[in-house]
Amino acid sequence: MKISIGPVLFEWGRSALKGFWQRMAFESDADVLYLGEVVCSKRQSLSLSDLESLVHELAPSGKELVLSTLGLVMSEEEQQALQRLHELAVGWNVKLEANDMAGIGVAEGYALVAGPHVNVYNPATLDFLQEVGVVRMVFPVELPADSMVGMVRSARVKPVEFELFAHGRLPLTFSARCYTARAFRLSKANCQYKCGDFPDGMITRTQEGEGLLAMNGVQTMSEKVYTLIADVPRLPGxxxxxxxxxxxxxxxxxxxxxxxxxxxxxxxxxxxxxxLGELNGGEPFCNGYFHNQPGMSFYRP
Amino acid sequence: MKRVEVLAPAGNLPSLRAAVDNGADAVYFGFRDATNARNFEGLNFSESEAAQGIAYARQHGVKANVVLNTFPQVNDPSPWYQAVDAAARLQADAIILANIALLRYCRERHPGLPIHLSVQASASNAEAIRFYQRHFQIARVILPRVLTAPEIRVLHDKVDVELEVFAFGGLCVMAEGRCHLSSFVTGVSPNIEGVCSPARAVRFENVDGKLRTRLGGALIAEYGPGEEAAYPTICKGRFQANERVYHVMEEPGSLNILEILPQVIEAGVASLKIEGRQRTKSYVGTVTKILRQAVDSYYENPAAYRAKPAWIRALNATSEGTTHTLGTYEESWQ
Incomplete structure (x- = not known):
């Protein structure tokens, strides 16, 4: 089983991002690296030429590189950026991860990954997406394991790879509103890039102090880190x-x-x-979705 | 120019009649199962009730759209396909679909049945809309509540399908079809079960004279004496973040576009949708009537249109929190 490093969902800035991907390429045991901005088009930490040089720098690692695209596409500029990313992916001969149906529409016929933000909940949907280029899909994070089994079994029309979100803060939703800006009484238009102050998201707790969410600009994530490490014995099946x-x-x-x-x-x-718990500062994990439970819960297999 | 349509929700036959009797141009409803995203107990239509509803609407020159806006599940997708067939049998004026598998099935089996792309498909841009149009010949798209009015106008010029937008009612602050907040806390998902924040996961507690609301055990808000409690959803909760306690995502309240109605109509939308299939017939009647008056008042003299205070008051009275917002239609909200 391969390990992928998903796209960086946070705003870390240019040099931190480049350093991160260097480490992942040359020091980590990962097989696949997803580069590109998924959360907010206002963030421009890596320009297209930065991405290009990164692809060239990382290529000697032998790891598969994939270009990820925006999760919630709204403006004309964002659609033009998608087209440019598609052209770059073609030029570099790397897969494109679509995280909005716009990504699939723009790059129809090209080798596509249907990212976790494209709703693929049944085999008939995957069948169609394969016809328009999808060669790998990432399950929606809320899909229980039992449904994954059904998807894998009935979707072998053509070879397709299945990828499972297995570790990290869960990306739960997108909005037009920026919640990090709102926390500072700013609007998205004048956000001052406050999300850059929260390298793992802005922790949001209930009034009883229970960790609930992590706000990451227009994205809302889980406060708990999701991990399926305890479920590894079940994954091969x-x-x-x-x-x-x-x-x-x-x-x-x-x-x-x-x-x-x-x-x-x-x-x-x-x-x-x-x-992993020690590396997580002793904070509790969650894994409920995999077990058909509330996502924030932890089920001990 | 074609006039904008007032589109009203119906959770049952009395609500459907209330919508028709109060001036709706079209109504929408779903079947009584997980095939639609308001899958609440005691709500929605059997096939024979749907037939009665469609007949009543037709008699009054009102269109009837059938909603099938959840995603067929892996282990038993058959109820969804049966519901598509039923909508075709009933000769609905349109079917509202979110899922690619159903879009394809409907287009192949029922080529004459117009398809409206559900808001749950989350098509918020021209490329996504053109993708659905290219493959499934959708006639209309219901836009997620993520675009500003000027963005809708730009989009209108880029696509060749009708645009439907939310005009009044509960406000999803997240991109519809892309929100796992309910399943994260309750295990029940709008995409899978057709339910957001189910009543069975809600608890109200009185502690030291304060009312606490919980969803799936998580404390959503605390209210002092005399404060009106909102139905607990994560996106309208009061939480701690950045060293403050506040509505981190949004305050409870309704979306209401009447103050910018001309801007929305002139952006080129075809249909103004009222949210609330789970609401009472009196809600449906009141909101439909006021939207009808507002739209008629606009067309009588567009330049002189003003949202009447009496409309706003009556609409606020129907909504929890008794406040309203222009939501995402106004850029400053974002």
Missing amino acids: LGIDLVRISPQSQHMVEIVAIWRATLDGRMDPEEALIK
């Missing part, structure tokens, strides 16, 4: 080809190493859960 680890600002190389060891049977999942 599901027919999953890749597990996705979603970037966080700290400990990524170690997290990927723990996942690699666990997937390879060199580390016991219980031990891996404890090690």
Whole structure:
């Protein structure tokens, strides 16, 4: 089973982003790297020429590179940017991850990944998307494992890869409104890039102090880190080809190493859960979606 | 120029009649199962009720659209396909679909049935809309509540389908069809079960004279004596963030576009949708009547149109929190 590093969902700035991808390419056990901005088109941390040089710099690592596209596409500029990303993907011969139906529309026929923000809830939808170019899909994060089994079994018209969001703060939703800007009584138009102050999202708690959400600009995420490490024994039976680890600002190389060891049977999942918990500062994880439970809950297999 | 349509919700036959009797140009409703995103107990239509409803609407020159806006599930997709067939059998004026599998099925099996792309499909841009039009010949798209009025005008010039927008009612502050907040806390998903924030996951508690509302156990808000409590949803909750306690996403209240009605009509929309299939017939009647008056008043003299205070008051009285917002139609909201 391959490990992918999902797109960086946070605003880290140019040099941190470039450094991160260098480490993932040359120091981590990951197989696939997803580059590109998914959350907000106002963030321009990596220009197209930065992306281009990054693709050239990372190529010697031998890892598969994929170009990710915006999750909620609204403006003309965003659609033009999609077209440019498609052209670049063609030129570099890398897959394009569509996270909005616009991405599939723009790049129809090209080798596409249907990202977690494209709603693929049944095999008949996947059948159609395969006809328009999709060669890999990432399950919607809320899809339970039982439904994944059904998808994998009945969707073998053509070879297609299945990727599972397996570790990281869950991307739960997008809005036109920027919640980080709102926290500072600013509007999105004048956001002052406040999301850059929160490298893992702005923690949002209930009035009882329970961690609930992490606001990341126009994206809302889970406060708890989602992890399926304890469920690794079940993954081979599901027919999953890749597990996705979603970037966080700290400990990524170690997290990927723990996942690699666990997937390879060199580390016991219980031990891996404890090690990941230590790297997570002792904060509780969640994994409910996989078990057909509320996403924020943790189910011990 | 074709006049904009007033489109009203119907959770049952009495509401449908209230919509028709109060001046709706069209109504929309769903079947009584998980095939539509207002899958609440005691709500929605059997096939024979749907036939009666469509007949009543037709007698009065009103269109009837059938909603099938959830995603067929892996293990038993058959209810969704049966519902598409039923809508065709009933000769609905349009079917509202969100899912690619159903869009394809409907286009192949029922080529004469006009398709409206559900807001749950989350098509918020010309490329996505053209994709759906190219493959499924959709006649109309219901826009997610993410675009400003000027953005809708730009979009109108870029696509060759009718645009339907939300004009009044509950305000989803997230991109519809792309929101997992309900399933995150309650395990029940709008995309899968057709339900957001189900009543069975809600708790009201009285503690020291304060009313607490919970969803799936999570504290959503706390109200002092005399404060009106809103139905608890995550997106309207009061939480702690950035060292403050506030409505991190949005205050409870309704979307109401009457103050900018000319701007919205002139953006080129074909239909103004009232949200609220889960609401009472009196809500449907009141809101339909006021929207009818507002739209008629606009067409009598567009330049002189003003939202009447009496309309706003009557509409505020129907909505929880008794406040309203222009929501995303105004850029400053974002």
